[in-house]
Each structure stands twice: as structure tokens, then as C-alpha cells.
Amino acid sequence: MNKWYFPAWLLPVAFSLMISCKDNTEHPKDETVRYYSYNQFCMGVDLSYVNQLEDFGAVYKDSGKVGDPYRIFRVHGANLVRLRLWHNPTWIRDQVYKSDTVPLYSGLNDVKKSIRRAKNLGFAVCLDFHYSDIWADPTRQTPPSAWAGIRDFAVLKDSFYAYTYSTLHNLAVEGLLPDMVQLGNEINCGLFYTNTEQGFPSVNCCDGKWVQLGELLNEGIRAVKNVSSEEGTSIETALHIADPKNAQWWFEQITGSAHVNDFDIIGLSYYPLWHTTVSFDNLAIVIRNLKNTFGKKIMIFETAYPWTTEYADTYSNAFGSQPPLPGYPFTAGGQYNFMVSLCQKVISGGGSGVIYWEPAWITSRMKDLWGTGSIWENATMFDFEGNTLPSINYMNANYKGL
Numbered sequence: 046m047n048k049w050y051f052p053a054w055l056l057p058v059a060f061s062l063m064i065s066c067k068d069n070t071e072h073p074k075d076e077t078v079r080y081y082s083y084n085q086f087c088m089g090v091d092l093s094y095v096n097q098l099e100d101f102g103a104v105y106k107d108s109g110k111v112g113d114p115y116r117i118f119r120v121h122g123a124n125l126v127r128l129r130l131w132h133n134p135t136w137i138r139d140q141v142y143k144s145d146t147v148p149l150y151s152g153l154n155d156v157k158k159s160i161r162r163a164k165n166l167g168f169a170v171c172l173d174f175h176y177s178d179i180w181a182d183p184t185r186q187t188p189p190s191a192w193a194g195i196r197d198f199a200v201l202k203d204s205f206y207a208y209t210y211s212t213l214h215n216l217a218v219e220g221l222l223p224d225m226v227q228l229g230n231e232i233n234c235g236l237f238y239t240n241t242e243q244g245f246p247s248v249n250c251c252d253g254k255w256v257q258l259g260e261l262l263n264e265g266i267r268a269v270k271n272v273s274s275e276e277g278t279s280i281e282t283a284l285h286i287a288d289p290k291n292a293q294w295w296f297e298q299i300t301g302s303a304h305v306n307d308f309d310i311i312g313l314s315y316y317p318l319w320h321t322t323v324s325f326d327n328l329a330i331v332i333r334n335l336k337n338t339f340g341k342k343i344m345i346f347e348t349a350y351p352w353t354t355e356y357a358d359t360y361s362n363a364f365g366s367q368p369p370l371p372g373y374p375f376t377a378g379g380q381y382n383f384m385v386s387l388c389q390k391v392i393s394g395g396g397s398g399v400i401y402w403e404p405a406w407i408t409s410r411m412k413d414l415w416g417t418g419s420i421w422e423n424a425t426m427f428d429f430e431g432n433t434l435p436s437i438n439y440m441n442a443n444y445k446g447l
Contacts, residue, residue, distance in 0.1 A: 073116050075120050082124060083398075086444070087125050087344060088398070090118050091126075091347070091401065091404075092403075093127070093129045095159070096158060102410045102411075103407050103408075103409040105405065105407075105427060105431050106427075106432045107432070107433045113162075114405045115162050115168070116166060117433060118437070119167065121440055122438070123168070125171055125224075128159050128170065129175055130156050130172060130173060130174050130212070131149075131151045131175055131178055132176065134151055134152050135178070140414060141414060171224070171283070171400070173227040173285075174230070174265075176188070178190055183233040183286075185239050186229075186234070186237055187237070187241070193245070194242070201246050202261060205261050210271060213226070213280075222276060222278060226281070235248045236258065238251075255299070255302040255303040256302065256303060256304075258303055262303070263304070270307075281310055282310070283310035283311070283312045283346070284305070284311065284312065285346050286313065287313070287320070288313070288315070289322075289323040289331050290320065292311065292335055293334070310343075311341045312344050312346035313346060316348060316349060318350070319367075325386075325387075328387070332391060333395050336395045336396070343395070344399070345391060345398070348387060348399060349364070349403070350364075350383040351364040352425075353375055353376070353377075357407070360408075360417060361420060362421070362423050363421060363424070380424075381436040381438065389444055392445070392446045392447060406419050406425055
């Protein structure tokens with residue numbers, strides 16, 4: 046077992062091997078903490094909301110001291126930051142804040158700010174293309190409004206390639222290329238199949254449009270590889286769906302009927318309080334089977350678990366009404382033990398990483414389309430006063446097989 050304990054003078058050398066960074070990159074560390082490299086095992090955190098949270102009053106503390114949440118996660122062992130990208134999220138200004146001065150959070154400029162924060166602290170970065178102006182998930186895959194008038198599938202393919210390529214090229218110019226690119230978010234039934242105008246090309250694989258979906262995804266992969274080649278760097282590509290129960294079927298179709306094979310990572314959302322078909326006990330077996338069948342890296346791209354059933358605001362929480370998993374109560378200790386067990390199961394199954402979704406989404410004056418505050422404050426890694434919880438240390442636990 047390789048346990049990574051770094052004296053201060055070795056950290057910059059070690060981390061530079063796993064991520065390319067600017068010369069002034071910082072490497073915050075605690076010499077008592079075990080650090081795993083991104084290539085050893087991805088200890089990821091999705092921090093897409095942090096800029097918005099801080100703008101609307103969120104304060105983060107570690108050992109009682111106010112600090113940068115990116116730095117806090119880095120010190121506790123995180124090695125990758127995942128960030129979502131929306132095409133043109135004007136609804137944030139027009140519908141939520143009704144102000145022209147509010148940033149377009151999760152738009153390209155906001156994502157650049159986040160990538161810069163991450164890279165300056167030595168994180169790897171996963172860029173999550175939603176290919177939408179708003180949330181994309183298994184129930185909603187709405188094309189960007191700028192693409193609404195497309196009627197020819199060839200034009201859609203060209204737009205898909207051009208947007209992916211131009212975004213990455215734009216980032217490359219500023220030294221902000223990600224280490225990993227997701228081509229879509231939870232694309233269980235494909236892309237662009239909700240709220241489309243009549244005549245928009247169908248890419249709904251649940252309606253049998255596997256070939257069309259495959260052609261789009263291959264254009265995205267081609268864009269990533271072209272930028273990667275031009276910049277002389279390596280960018281991994283990932284395909285991401287929700288719920289491990291769908292994985293065998295979906296990836297059989299995407300690699301077979303759709304002829305998409307030149308990708309690197311199978312990404313899964315796994316919230317075991319919602320995704321109950323694959324039991325927590327059987328997760329390692331499922332991961333092992335996927336790895337053996339498809340020969341790709343397997344990663345949990347989204348997960349979370351509550352540490353309390355209490356509220357910090359009046360915005361209804363997503364978690365807390367479900368019964369806890371046996372042995373993992375909704376407590377700070379239960380959350381920590383769940384995350385350690387989850388990572389160990391992924392490692393034992395031959396998986397390559399776990400990304401926690403929005404562990405910093407504490408309550409604040411932040412708004413979205415449905416309320417003010419947070420639906421996630423009881424599933425973060427900070428308590429209601431903004432102090433780190435014990436669960437944040439799952440990233441530096443002693444794992445068998447690493």
C-alpha cells in the first residue's frame with residue numbers, strides 16, 4: 046500500500062507530476078494528512094456553486110478559522126474539482142435575480158474563474174458540458190436557446206463539435222484546459238429531447254436514436270482530441286449516466302449500436318438513497334463487471350449522504366425523508382463512514398475515483414428557480430455554522446488497495 050505522506054519541500058514536485066500547473070501554483074497541505082494523487086484515485090468535489098454562494102454570503106471555516114473552500118478541500122485531501130458549464134444561462138439574471146449585474150453563474154466566464162481557483166491550488170479539473178442553458182439530467186435535456194432553430198442533423202453535429210472545440214480552445218488560450226471533459230450530464234436517454242421545437246433533430250436514444258447520439262458524441266470526442274493534440278496535452282473524455290442499474294445496458298448500446306468507443310471513463314451518479322436497485326453492498330461487484338466488460342475507467346461522478354435531518358433554512362431539503370442505509374445513520378459520523386465505505390467499495394471493484402456533488406452548498410442568500418438557501422445543507426461537509434465536518438476527512442482515510 047502506498048501511503049502518501051509529503052514533507053513540505055516534496056509536495057510541489059509530487060503534485061506537478063499529476064497536474065500541469067502555473068509556476069506560481071500553491072500546494073496547501075497538512076503534513077499529518079495522507080494525500081492520494083488524482084492518478085492514484087480521484088478524490089473529487091463538485092464546487093460549481095461556490096462562486097455564487099460566496100457572492101451571497103456563504104462563509105466557510107476550518108478549525109474555526111474562515112478560509113477559502115477550495116483551499117479547505119485541498120488541505121483535507123481533495124485532488125479534483127468538477128465544474129458544470131451551461132451554454133448561456135441568462136435565466137439566472139432574467140428569472141432569478143432580475144438584475145443585469147449578476148454574473149451568469151456556470152457560464153463560461155464564471156467557469157474560468159473557478160478553473161483558475163482550482164488550478165492555482167494544484168487541483169485537476171473535470172469540465173462538465175451540460176450542452177444546455179440550464180440543468181441537464183435524466184428528465185431534462187433541453188438544447189441551448191441559440192440552437193433552437195436547428196432542423197438539420199448535420200448542422201446539429203457541426204454545432205456540437207464547434208461549441209466543444211471553441212470552448213476548450215478558449216480555455217487553452219488562458220492556460221485553463223481541464224484534465225477531464227464530460228460530454229453531457231446524466232445522458233441516460235441522450236441529448237436534446239425536452240422542450241424542443243417541431244423539427245429539431247431527435248437524439249433520444251430511449252426512442253431508438255442510438256446512431257444519432259453516437260454521431261454527436263463522436264464529434265465531441267473528436268473536438269476534445271483535436272484540442273488536446275494542438276496543445277500537446279492529454280484530456281480524458283467521460284460519458285456520464287445516472288444510476289448504476291442502467292450502466293450495463295447503456296454502455297452496451299453506446300459502444301455497440303452507437304459505435305462510440307474512443308472515450309476513457311464511465312461516469313455514474315450513485316445516490317444510494319435514491320438509486321436503490323443496486324444495493325450498496327453490491328456496488329463493488331457492479332463496478333468490477335463494468336470494468337471487465339468495457340475496459341474503461343469507472344468513476345462515481347456524483348454522490349452525497351446527509352449528516353442530519355435538520356434544516357438551516359426554509360428551503361426543503363432533498364435528503365432526510367428517506368430511511369438511512371443500515372449502519373449509516375444520518376449523523377456526522379454516519380456520513381463519514383458512508384463515504385469511507387463508498388470509496389473502499391469503488392477501490393475494491395477496480396474503480397478510479399469518487400466525486401462528491403456540491404459538498405459546499407451551505408445555506409446563504411443564494412437563489413435558484415425554486416427557492417432561497419439550499420436543499421443540500423444537510424448533505425454538505427460543513428455544519429450549519431460553516432465549520433468543516435468529520436466527513437471531509439474521508440479523502441485522506443487509509444484505503445486498502447491504494
